[in-house]
Amino acid sequence: MNEDDPNKKKRSNLVIREMEIDDIADVFHLGEKIFTAREVPNLYRTWDEYEVVSLFQSDPEFCLVAESDEQIVGFLLGTTIEKSHSAWKYGHLVWLGIEPEFQRQGVAVKLFKHFQELMLDSGVRMLLTDTEADNLAALHFFRKMGFGQPQQHIYLTLNLTGQKRQVREKKNNERTQTRRPDRKNG
Numbered sequence: 001m002n003e004d005d006p007n008k009k010k011r012s013n014l015v016i017r018e019m020e021i022d023d024i025a026d027v028f029h030l031g032e033k034i035f036t037a038r039e040v041p042n043l044y045r046t047w048d049e050y051e052v053v054s055l056f057q058s059d060p061e062f063c064l065v066a067e068s069d070e071q072i073v074g075f076l077l078g079t080t081i082e083k084s085h086s087a088w089k090y091g092h093l094v095w096l097g098i099e100p101e102f103q104r105q106g107v108a109v110k111l112f113k114h115f116q117e118l119m120l121d122s123g124v125r126m127l128l129t130d131t132e133a134d135n136l137a138a139l140h141f142f143r144k145m146g147f148g149q150p151q152q153h154i155y156l157t158l159n160l161t162g163q164k165r166q167v168r169e170k171k172n173n174e175r176t177q178t179r180r181p182d183r184k185n186g
Ligand SMILES: CC(C)(COP(=O)(O)OP(=O)(O)OC[C@H]1O[C@@H](n2cnc3c(N)ncnc32)[C@H](O)[C@@H]1OP(=O)(O)O)[C@@H](O)C(=O)NCCC(=O)NCCS
Pocket: 034, 035, 038, 094, 095, 096, 097, 098, 099, 102, 103, 104, 105, 106, 107, 108, 109, 110, 130, 131, 135, 136, 137, 138, 140, 141, 142, 144
């Protein structure tokens, strides 16, 4: 890479810092761009305003942004989990996203390393994350960061439209049956 390489400039200006309240809109819109481009991951994990706000509200210290020339170019939103029957504390990397123009420049690595340090400091013994099976960029990334033992999880759906119609029809029938005696008397 030579000195004029614009990528080198972008990387040298990069700062990883804790997310602040004023970053919420930028992070949300960057996520919208990234996750909509990949099509919404799935209904179980939906990127919306509440996701960003609630993670920021519950664990602001585990919500990080990557900033370059006052532009948010990446984010990592995480949390910790403590289970009642386990002495272990788990760290959950919930969302990670990098502005497409800044991808493959080590931004995610920097965010992740910072997150890992925070997790260690807070007593976390294991990190968890998840991604879609066809998200090869994320899978490569997570493997490179040391994640392993992938476990398959199958999502199933049950369409309740038919049952909803049945419930509505049943209610209508009950209503007409309770009205009938009045009509006879009237
Ligand atoms: C996955 C993602 C976060 C990686 O961010 P990034 O900043 O581009 O990653 P880095 O530059 O730090 O890459 C580190 C390593 O990860 C792997 N990697 C990253 N992107 C890759 C890709 N598109 N294809 C293959 N490997 C990839 C490589 O091993 C890479 O090292 P190398 O560049 O030396 O080969 C980014 O592609 C992204 O935002 N994707 C969309 C959102 C997403 O899927 N998030 C994860 C689930 S929440």
